[in-house]
Amino acid sequence: MSKLLTDLIEALRCLPGVGGKSAQRMAFHLLERDRERGLRLAKALDEAMRQIGNCSRCRNFSETPVCALCSSSSRDRHVLCVVESPTELAAIEQATGYRGQYFVLLGRLSPLDGLGPEELGLDRLAERLGEGEIEEMIIATNPTVEGEATAHYLAQLARAANVKPSRLAHGVPLGGELEFVDRGTLAHAFGSRQSVD
Numbered sequence: 013m014s015k016l017l018t019d020l021i022e023a024l025r026c027l028p029g030v031g032g033k034s035a036q037r038m039a040f041h042l043l044e045r046d047r048e049r050g051l052r053l054a055k056a057l058d059e060a061m062r063q064i065g066n067c068s069r070c071r072n073f074s075e076t077p078v079c080a081l082c083s084s085s086s087r088d089r090h091v092l093c094v095v096e097s098p099t100e101l102a103a104i105e106q107a108t109g110y111r112g113q114y115f116v117l118l119g120r121l122s123p124l125d126g127l128g129p130e131e132l133g134l135d136r137l138a139e140r141l142g143e144g145e146i147e148e149m150i151i152a153t154n155p156t157v158e159g160e161a162t163a164h165y166l167a168q169l170a171r172a173a174n175v176k177p178s179r180l181a182h183g184v185p186l187g188g189e190l191e192f193v194d195r196g197t198l199a200h201a202f203g204s205r206q207s208v209d
């Protein structure tokens with residue numbers, strides 16, 4: 013097999029769920045019948061990888077210093093929802109009618125993996141809570157062991173800033189990841205969130 017082809021197949025394997033066989037099928041497909049779209053894919057990948065950074069306010073993906081959501085004047089400035097990743101932010105946006113602000117941790121507390129408060133941007137989150145605009149902080153971390161530990165820490169952070177912490181309610185299966193929960197369940201869990209005591 014040509015070196016370029018081998019390189020392409022190897023590169024495609026970086027995608028989640030794509031093993032050697034699928035990577036080869038994708039590479040052959042693009043070369044055999046979809047070169048134009050292959051080039052479009054390459055261009056989009058190149059631009060996205062170079063230009064998408066993180067919003068300085070919420071840490072979600074953004075190609076501008078402050079993302080569209082954070083700069084929108086139609087979002088409620090008094091509620092802040094904390095999620096582990098941009099995937100979950102997207103799931104909440106699509107499934108619920110939530111109109112508040114977000115903060116993306118880009119991970120969860122996991123000392124063994126070197127993920128502490130600093131890596132999760134919790135100093136920035138504390139600053140944000142300290143600005144005094146936020147009244148409720150919805151903790152939407154995943155119901156996993158690490159997600160729960162993170163939630164506990166976040167609730168303390170909120171209380172220290174005189175902000176009411178709340179948690180997504182029942183309906184989210186234990187150990188389940190939010191992005192895989194169906195829309196109805198997520199919307200329900202979001203709507204019937206409970207304050208943390």
Ligand SMILES: [Zn+2]
Nearest residue numbers: 067070079082
């Ligand atoms: Zn933002």
